[in-house]
Amino acid sequence: MIYADNAATTKLxxxxxxxxxxxxxxxxxxxxxxxxVGQAAAEALQxxxxxxxxxxxxxxREILFTSGGSEADNQAILSAARIGERKGKKHIISxxxxxxxxxxxxxxxxxxxxxxxxxxxxxxxxxxxxxxxxAIREDTCLVTVMFANNEIGSILPIAEIGAVCREKGVLFxxxxxxxxxHLPIDVQAQNIDMLSLSAHKFHGPKGVGALYVKTGxxxxxxxxxxxxxxxxxxxxxxxxxxxGMAAALKEAVANLGETAKKMTALRDQLIAGLAKIxxxxxxxxxxxxxxxxxxxxxxxxxxxxxxxLLDAKGICASSGSACTSGSLxxxxxxLAIGRPHEVAHGSLRLSLCEANTQEEIDYxxxxxxxxxxxxxxxxxxxxxxxxxxxxxxx
Amino acid sequence: xxxxxxxxxxxxxxxxNVGEMENPDGVGEVGxxxxxxxxxxxxxxxxxxxxxxxxxxxxxxxxxxSSSVATEMIKGKTVEEALAVTNKQVVEALGxxxxxxLHCSVLAEESIKSAVKDYYDKNGIEYDHSLFPDxxxxxxxRMV
Numbered sequence: 001m002i003y004a005d006n007a008a009t010t011k012l013x014x015x016x017x018x019x020x021x022x023x024x025x026x027x028x029x030x031x032x033x034x035x036x037v038g039q040a041a042a043e044a045l046q047x048x049x050x051x052x053x054x055x056x057x058x059x060x061r062e063i064l065f066t067s068g069g070s071e072a073d074n075q076a077i078l079s080a081a082r083i084g085e086r087k088g089k090k091h092i093i094s095x096x097x098x099x100x101x102x103x104x105x106x107x108x109x110x111x112x113x114x115x116x117x118x119x120x121x122x123x124x125x126x127x128x129x130x131x132x133x134x135a136i137r138e139d140t141c142l143v144t145v146m147f148a149n150n151e152i153g154s155i156l157p158i159a160e161i162g163a164v165c166r167e168k169g170v171l172f173x174x175x176x177x178x179x180x181x182h183l184p185i186d187v188q189a190q191n192i193d194m195l196s197l198s199a200h201k202f203h204g205p206k207g208v209g210a211l212y213v214k215t216g217x218x219x220x221x222x223x224x225x226x227x228x229x230x231x232x233x234x235x236x237x238x239x240x241x242x243x244g245m246a247a248a249l250k251e252a253v254a255n256l257g258e259t260a261k262k263m264t265a266l267r268d269q270l271i272a273g274l275a276k277i278x279x280x281x282x283x284x285x286x287x288x289x290x291x292x293x294x295x296x297x298x299x300x301x302x303x304x305x306x307x308x309l310l311d312a313k314g315i316c317a318s319s320g321s322a323c324t325s326g327s328l329x330x331x332x333x334x335l336a337i338g339r340p341h342e343v344a345h346g347s348l349r350l351s352l353c354e355a356n357t358q359e360e361i362d363y364x365x366x367x368x369x370x371x372x373x374x375x376x377x378x379x380x381x382x383x384x385x386x387x388x389x390x391x392x393x394x
Numbered sequence: 395x396x397x398x399x400x401x402x403x404x405x406x407x408x409x410x411n412v413g414e415m416e417n418p419d420g421v422g423e424v425g426x427x428x429x430x431x432x433x434x435x436x437x438x439x440x441x442x443x444x445x446x447x448x449x450x451x452x453x454x455x456x457x458x459x460s461s462s463v464a465t466e467m468i469k470g471k472t473v474e475e476a477l478a479v480t481n482k483q484v485v486e487a488l489g490x491x492x493x494x495x496l497h498c499s500v501l502a503e504e505s506i507k508s509a510v511k512d513y514y515d516k517n518g519i520e521y522d523h524s525l526f527p528d529x530x531x532x533x534x535x536r537m538v
Contacts, residue, residue: 302430304454308406322430323454323495330430342427378412378458380434380450381427 084141
């Protein structure tokens with residue numbers, strides 16, 4: 001089995017598992033308990049906070065543990081909105097291809113009277129700092145722009161966007177769920193006020209994430225209750241998961257350069273190989289691109305059937321077709337970069353990790369063209385394209 | 395549990411009666427590429443009996459499986475019997491479909507009807523137009 005869906009989730013690393021095991025067994029204390037069993041858990045929590053902070057060049061007090069990337073995104077955006085509201089500022093800037101954790105939170109705020117401006121991302125799928133500068137108004141309370149796109153892999157100019165926000169005095173949040181553990185992050189150098197991350201995207205456990213919030217920015221709790229996380233996130237801390245996340249992030253960041261180099265080489269082979277399929281196109285920024293992300297559209301076929309046939313050949317991948325989303329519309333990301341519906345339905349995302357091998361890449365490149373050809377052979381759309389009844393888009 | 399039943403996977407992996415047909419007596423095409431599903435059904439009809447049937451489908455696994463099983467259900471049947479095939483029967487023949495995939499079975503039923511309508515039109519055969527709602531106004535795929 002070849003796992004090439006690491007943007008969906010990753011395998012728990014041995015390092016993370018080893019770090020977690022003691023807290024799933026003997027180290028079961030509640031960090032809020034005064035006794036020694038509880039205090040051992042509290043120390044583990046503090047140590048994890050220090051490790052996560054160090055990986056981002058933040059201070060431990062700026063790290064808030066959450067249930068994952070979605071919660072972190074929700075909390076960052078709602079907190080910034082509450083701050084803005086108090087000053088009469090209700091304009092928020094974001095992009096058209098954010099994750100739904102961001103977009104749906106923004107939609108909720110729209111219903112509460114906020115004005116949300118989604119910047120277009122162009123055919124490459126990115127925004128530039130000048131677009132953000134041009135959009136900032138007197139009443140802008142937040143700019144939220146993802147660090148890297150989860151579907152098409154584009155890496156955005158976060159440091160530059162952060163610098164514009166800092167200059168204009170506007171809060172800047174970035175959803176770094178796909179970037180953490182994969183790209184260098186320095187919240188100070190990159191002018192980031194708030195940042196979300198999720199452990200299971202870098203070989204940590206599921207159900208845990210973190211929100212970095214720069215000192216001095218008041219955070220609104222989403223969950224009311226005890227005084228955990230300094231009153232910003234109630235509920236007994238998921239100690240084993242948090243410890244696992246810290247171990248995984250520390251390991252990923254320590255090997256970041258080496259891993260990126262290996263994955264980029266494999267990724268570029270995949271891109272070059274798949275580009276040979278006629279009437280196909282790469283989605284996303286060809287240069288500023290996540291090391292493991294490959295995303296293509298193949299004209300005349302539909303993505304879910306492509307995934308099923310790949311799976312039958314032992315290849316795990318994903319697609320932005322409507323059928324895989326359970327809705328009638330294909331991926332909003334592919335639509336945002338201007339792919340028409342009929343082409344967006346035929347998308348394939350392969351996302352690699354450091355465990356993928358040369359042999360696996362060769363196998364994917366042998367099987368995928370055959371599968372695309374097979375699906376095209378039974379597609380009336382493909383036949384119409386071939387006999388000129390329909391115009392090729394790609 | 396897997397997304398699809400064994401029967402769906404069998405029809406998807408080994409589709410029956412797939413391909414284009416030379417000189418069909420009736421052709422029907424339903425769905426649209428924008429929604430991600432197009433089914434095309436070709437019929438060969440002799441003495442009111444469907445002697446051969448072929449399909450082509452652009453769509454997901456259940457769309458391909460629905461059209462494949464539908465061709466088996468109507469081959470050798472009279473035109474009237476083919477018109478009586480419902481999307482429910484297609485779903486039953488497949489051993490079930492996930493709720494959000496039921497529209498694929500609707501498309502299968504409609505592709506048969508659309509092909510028969512084409513046959514009637516080409517041969518000047520009178521029919522009850524209310525039996526053939528057009529795809530654009532039907533909205534069945536948006537309702538299921």
